[in-house]
Amino acid sequence: MDSASIQFVLFGLAIAILSNFSRSAAWRSAVLMLASLTFLGLVAVHPITLLPLAGFLALGYVGVQISQRTGSRWMAFTVTLILLIYIWLKRYTFLPENIFLRFPYLTLGLSYIFFRVLHLVIDSGSESQKPRISLFNYLLYTINFTTIVSGPIQRYENFAHDQFAEEPPPLHPGIVGLQFERIIRGLFKVNVLGMLLQNMQEDTLELLTQPMPESVKLIAAFRLILIYPFFLYCNFSGYIDIVIALARLMRMQLPENFDRPFSASSFLDFWNRWHITLSTWLKTYVYNPSLLTLMRRITLRAIEPFLGVFCFFVTFFLVGIWHGRTSEFAIFGILNGGGVAGNKLWQMSLTNWLGRKGYKALAANAVYIAFGRGLTFSWFAFATFWFWASWKELGAIFTSIGVIAWLTVWLAVWLTATAILAVWEWLRNRLMSWKSSDGPVFLGRYARVIYATVMGFTFLIVNLLLNQPAPGIVYKKF
């Protein structure tokens, strides 16, 4: 149920039908609550495994109430307490083993609940925004089954705007058709493309760590680097496609989480397009406040530009360590933070060197953009090694070929990614420029029906042939 499976989609569709029996907020909320509780009941092996999650939700609700009543006075304490309990429940490996709970319990969705709870606590305590939230609405928002597993991280006011509206977002046949197409696309991405790419990645990893000729290993290393980002994209964005479409059928508009991330021409731009709701959350609650605080305290003009670089590093380092509780994710954080901070420094130094106008002209240059895109992809691919591999695997991977060979492979990856992504962008622009009166032909109704049918049939055939459970969603474990 907690994956991009047919069962999950059928469950979501059944709930969407039930939800549309009435447009009243009370009915839709009751259905959503029932569905979310049922979903949790289905994924929990025993009711007792839900207790820590329930405790965390209760703590969050108390925190929200305290913030609403006392403003910012207790906010730092409340936020710290929630953060510590979260780290404890997630069993971060830097904590001593003996302080953890001894029984197995459900942590599914804990990270996403954590973001929602913190957002509510912080906003409830601020002067300008004080959403009054009942316990029912709080639970409805935090355990919403469409967003609990892997997001997207929706803001409460946006959730409330649709969920409690007297006139919820419209749902006509055109919209329903688009959502079905999106569900099929999501199923195809996760269960066909993602599954194939995951198999390729696992096969390649085995090939790299077995006694094989150097030439075979070089190609394996090259493939290993290229495959994982595409797999992760298919796996995560496919699941997000499904939940956004299911939620829309329930008259909720979830925020988008991806915007063609591999088209990004810089690492800064990449994080505006990949897991958008996470990076937006961190920019709102970490980057902006920390930059403001530093700028108030450090007034030295020469240092000022570097404060942003520092805050970028901290923010995207946190993105990394949020993903997991082991030291590998700390490196993933450093590589992400380093990538973003390095990118900002590069922009600053080029602006100093070329002047604002000169830099603008360079940044608009097609060749510069293409190489930037290739480098962004390569850096992300490099960083993700610490995302998917353990230290043991990393040791085996990086010792499988020599240093010079690895450098050659990375250079080849950069150049190949530059070429492939440039060709893809060119092709996409050409295809999109072919327009009818309704817009681009390839986004038209008939084109969508054709490729949704092809993707749907392919998904069904592969599913029938392999007869295996749907692949797990990588972001589910975070």
Add this chain to the structure above:
Amino acid sequence: MWSRTLIRFDKTSAAVLLEHALYTSRNQYIKSVLAGDDANSYLAADLDPQWQNRLHYFEQEFASIAARAKEKNIRIVVVLVPSRGQAALVSRGHWDPQFDPYKLDNDMRQIVVRNGGIYLDILPSYRSIPYAENGFYPVDGHPDADGHSVIAKLLVQQLTGGAIPALNAEKTTMDKGN
């Protein structure tokens, strides 16, 4: 009706072709095998009652044949040629604890040895053969020409490696001759 449609589709050339393509990935093949019926039978760490019955029946039959052979002073030699799934798992070298590709092999060896037969254990040798499953047809599962060649070599190793003392002596003579 659904399962009938599925079975019909499964037999089509297109389905076989697609399965063949999908099973060229070792990890996909292993996932499919372990998600299928085989996982709950002879690849499981604990054999299910049906397979236990089969082994029980095998022991009864083998004991009877072995007794008659012994009267004629004949020793029976038994070898279990692995399935593609067993070969893939053993060659890869790791699997989840609920599975054990050696389980059936071990149980068969015990039965054969207990009843006075000679068991040629070729399965462990697949560990040292990279991508051993490539010696089997991906969908059909039977050994292909390369797979038969591997099996023959492993049999020669076992037969001349001490399982049959007379053949071992023959090998020593041959070695000396060389």
